[in-house]
Amino acid sequence: MRKKIVAGNWKMNTTVPEGVELAKAVVAKSVEVPAGVGLIVATPATHLCPVAEVVKGTRVELSAENCADKEKGAYTGEVSAAMVASTGAQWTILGHSERRQYYGETDEKLVEKVKLALANSLKVILCVGENLEEREAERHFEVVKTQTENVLFQFTAEEMASIVIAYEPVWAIGTGKTATAEQAEEIHAFIRKVLADHFGKKVAADMTILYGGSCKPSNAKELFAQPDIDGGLIGGASLKADDFIGIALAF
Ligand code: 13P
Numbered sequence: 394m395r396k397k398i399v400a401g402n403w404k405m406n407t408t409v410p411e412g413v414e415l416a417k418a419v420v421a422k423s424v425e426v427p428a429g430v431g432l433i434v435a436t437p438a439t440h441l442c443p444v445a446e447v448v449k450g451t452r453v454e455l456s457a458e459n460c461a462d463k464e465k466g467a468y469t470g471e472v473s474a475a476m477v478a479s480t481g482a483q484w485t486i487l488g489h490s491e492r493r494q495y496y497g498e499t500d501e502k503l504v505e506k507v508k509l510a511l512a513n514s515l516k517v518i519l520c521v522g523e524n525l526e527e528r529e530a531e532r533h534f535e536v537v538k539t540q541t542e543n544v545l546f547q548f549t550a551e552e553m554a555s556i557v558i559a560y561e562p563v564w565a566i567g568t569g570k571t572a573t574a575e576q577a578e579e580i581h582a583f584i585r586k587v588l589a590d591h592f593g594k595k596v597a598a599d600m601t602i603l604y605g606g607s608c609k610p611s612n613a614k615e616l617f618a619q620p621d622i623d624g625g626l627i628g629g630a631s632l633k634a635d636d637f638i639g640i641a642l643a644f
Contacts, residue, residue, distance in 0.1 A: 395601045397617075398557060398624040399426075399554075399641040400518060401631025402434035402458060402486060402605070412440040416447040418634035423453050430624070434631070435486050435518075438472045443483035456484030456518065459492055462505040474509040485611075486518045486542065486626075490563045500543035501505050507544060507556070511604040516555045518603070518626065519544060521584070525564035533562070534583055541587050550596045558584060559626040565606025565627060573587045574615045574622075577604045582619035611637030617643050 407415060416434055423432055435456035436444050448455050461471035477485055478638045487506050492498040503519070510517050521540040523533040537560065545556065560580055565572050572580075589597035604616050604628035616622050624644075630636040 395599050396625055397429060397644055398431040398433060398601055398603060399627065399637070400431075400435060400456065400484075400486075400559075400603065400625070401627050401637050402435045402489070403437065403631060404458065404491070404628060404633055405437060407437070407440070409440055409443060412436055413443050413447060415632065415634060416444045416453070419637060420448060420451045420453050422634050422638040423451065425638060426452075427644060428452075430641050430644050432641060433484055433518075435484070438477070441477065441482050443481035444623050449481065454484060455480075455482040455542055456486055457515075458483055458489065460485045460487070460506060460510060460515070462509070464501045464509060474506070474513040474515055477510075478513040478515050482515070484516045484518060486520065486559075488520045488540075490520060490524075490561055490566060494563070500540060503544045504547045507548065509550055511548075511555055515556070518557045518559050520561050520605070520626070522561040522563055522606075528564055533580065537580060537584060538587050541584060542591075545588075546591055550592045553588075553592060553596050553600065557603060559603040559605050560584060561605035561626060567607070567620045569607050571607040571609075571612050571616075572604070574612075574619050577616055578619035578621055581619065585621055587601050588595065608640060610636055610643065613640040613643035 433454045457477040460474045488503045523536040527536045585597045601623040603624045603626045608625040
């Protein structure tokens with residue numbers, strides 16, 4: 394059976410000391426969450442080493458928010474998958490809509506990033522999702538299908554076991570406007586069908602698909618009750634340990 398996961402994406406928030414305190418608070422409260430729910434914190438690259446120390450030996454797993462599309466070398470300012478893995482992190486988020494929108498992240502680059510992440514034994518949270526214009530033009534199914542095909546269809550069924558998908562409608566990120574549980578379920582079920590048609594039913598049934606976009610303790614229960622929603626990728630609400638754990642308790 395596929396894993397349930399609640400992952401916090403801190404984005405470009407907190408200083409290192411603040412991040413360490415937040416991670417400690419998440420670890421302290423993680424005992425309240427049922428054992429079957431995976432907990433991940435995704436921190437800025439600067440925070441990975443000290444937060445790795447905080448979460449070591451606990452149930453809380455650590456993720457980067459991005460990694461480079463090149464192995465190593467003269468790429469000033471980039472952080473490679475090998476560097477992320479060497480901090481003790483087990484995961485990296487890739488393809489977040491903010492990276493696609495502001496930093497020119499293309500599906501082609503994402504294929505390289507996913508390859509390098511997997512080669513360095515990192516698990517991947519791959520983000521997909523349509524923007525408001527695409528939703529209003531009723532192109533959301535097509536957009537999400539294309540993103541899924543362009544990136545994930547370059548990998549094998551075996552490699553898919555190290556990948557989680559996060560569906561994040563761009564119009565619901567940081568806007569307070571959540572997709573309704575029905576809207577989210579509709580796309581999650583669609584993504585699972587796209588996966589089933591290509592990889593077969595088993596890969597599709599085993600794939601964890603998270604919802605992201607203004608997820609809070611107050612709406613998580615309804616979202617997580619949907620058959621194809623396996624958890625959440627949480628932005629703003631992950632910056633408060635109480636809210637983050639409150640979301641995980643919605644299972
Ligand atoms: P918010 O929860 O702040 O809407 O952000 C969602 C997100 O982008 C998580 O990756």
